[in-house]
Amino acid sequence: MSAKIISGKDIARQIREELKAEVAEMKKDHGVTPGLVTILVGENPASVSYVTAKQKTAHDLGFHSIQDTQPENISEEDLLTIIEQYNRDESIHGILVQLPLPGHIDEKKVLNAIDPDKDVDGFHPVNVGRMVIGERCFLPCTPHGILEMLIRSGVETSGAEVVVVGRSNIVGKPIANLMLQKRAGGNATVTICHTRTKDVAFHTRRADILVVAAGRPKVITADMVKDGVVVIDVGVNRIGKTPEGKAILCGDVDFEGVKEKAAAITPVPGGVGPMTITMLMKNTVQAAKQFAGLA
Ligand SMILES: NC(=O)c1ccc[n+]([C@@H]2O[C@H](COP(=O)([O-])OP(=O)(O)OC[C@H]3O[C@@H](n4cnc5c(N)ncnc54)[C@H](OP(=O)(O)O)[C@@H]3O)[C@@H](O)[C@H]2O)c1
Structure with a gap:
């Protein structure tokens, strides 16, 4: 047996099309344009590529989007002032601070400074607390994306191990x-x-759905899973480079082996x-709707 491939790429594309239509309608019927700022401190190449991808997606969906790049040596105080300005800016509904931040800046302090109503990454303790007790909140993007993949792929989670x-x-x-x-x-x-x-494989072998x-x-290797398992591999590991210098990626799961059982x-x-970037956009649309009293 070879597993069905759950394509996050295809599901994300579908959600982005839905969001694009929603954004066009919000603009036309209510004069509301979702606004997203991505704040990048320094020039870490991975972070630069992540914020570039986020900005491109926001732009494609018709958002008002701002890329705010600050120097590596910005003080914590200045960064907090910038966040405070975006908290007050009514054209901005979502604020994302790209992590990691340089060592001299307290990440917790920075994340806690974001208005919870603009915390589209879902990392503010207020949103985390609301999530845990099942209240409406911004869900963190990667877990939110996993849920959407499972739901849209028709995977039954109720009662599943x-x-x-x-x-x-x-x-x-x-x-x-x-x-x-x-x-x-x-x-x-x-x-x-x-x-x-004590024994990770003991647990993974019981799983109907395994999230790694x-x-x-x-x-996670083939001997660690049971036949018929649904596997969500979150891992992104850079294991080398192609002759052209492109990163070779692999997950946390031995895909070739496990796909024969899953x-x-x-x-x-x-x-x-x-899915992760797409859910950031979904959260931003939600934030704009809430701000405008449309949700
Ligand atoms: N695709 C995406 O959008 C996306 C988003 C976020 C993260 N990721 C990727 O997902 C992976 C995990 O990210 P993260 O931020 O959650 O990582 P993390 O903060 O490093 O946490 C890894 C967790 O895995 C546990 N762990 C590590 N090796 C283990 C093993 N052999 N057996 C059992 N548990 C083990 C660690 O246990 P301890 O707590 O005991 O140390 C820790 O809790 C990374 O590859 C990251 O790049 C991808």
Whole structure:
């Protein structure tokens, strides 16, 4: 058996088309244009490529989008002042600060300074708290994208044994929390594994749905999964370069081996990655609607 490939690329494209139509309607009927600012500190090449992709997508969808690049040596105080200005700016509905920030800046302080109503990354403690108790909030983009992929691919999560490998604040903890909630893409029985888990394979072999966010190339192998599992591979690992200098990527799952046992699996690249940016756009549209009293 070879698994069905869950294409994040295709699902993301579909969601972006929906958003584009929604944005055009908001502009035409209500004079509202979603506004997104991406704040980049320094010139870290990976961060530059992430914000460029976010800006391009925002532009394609018809957003009012601003790329605010600040020097590596900007003081924490100045960065906080800039965030405060965007908090007050009524043309901006979503503020994204690209992480990581340079060592002299306290990331927590910066993220906490963003108005929770503009926190389209969903990292502010107010949004995290609302998420945990199931209130309306901005969901963090990667877990939000995983939920959408599962729902739109028709994967039954209700009653499923879900095993999440990884307990980070941006992927592992929130996806585990969302999948146990009473909601679409939820109602699962969830287990979380991490580096102190005694026997990771014991748990992964029980999984109906396996979400892997370990940040370790091909750490999940075919002998660690059962037949018919649905696998969501969040990992993005750079394992080399092509002769042209392009990064060679692989996931946290040994795709070639696991796909022979799985019912469905996400590829890397082209799986979770394209969904993350798209959910940032979805959150920004939501923020603009809330600001304008349309949602
Ligand atoms: N596609 C996307 O849009 C997207 C978005 C975010 C992240 N990612 C990728 O997803 C991966 C994870 O990201 P992250 O930020 O969640 O990483 P992270 O903060 O490094 O967390 C990794 C987690 O995995 C656990 N872990 C590591 N090796 C393990 C093993 N062998 N067995 C069991 N647990 C293990 C760690 O356990 P401990 O807590 O015990 O250390 C930790 O909880 C990375 O490759 C990242 O690039 C992709």
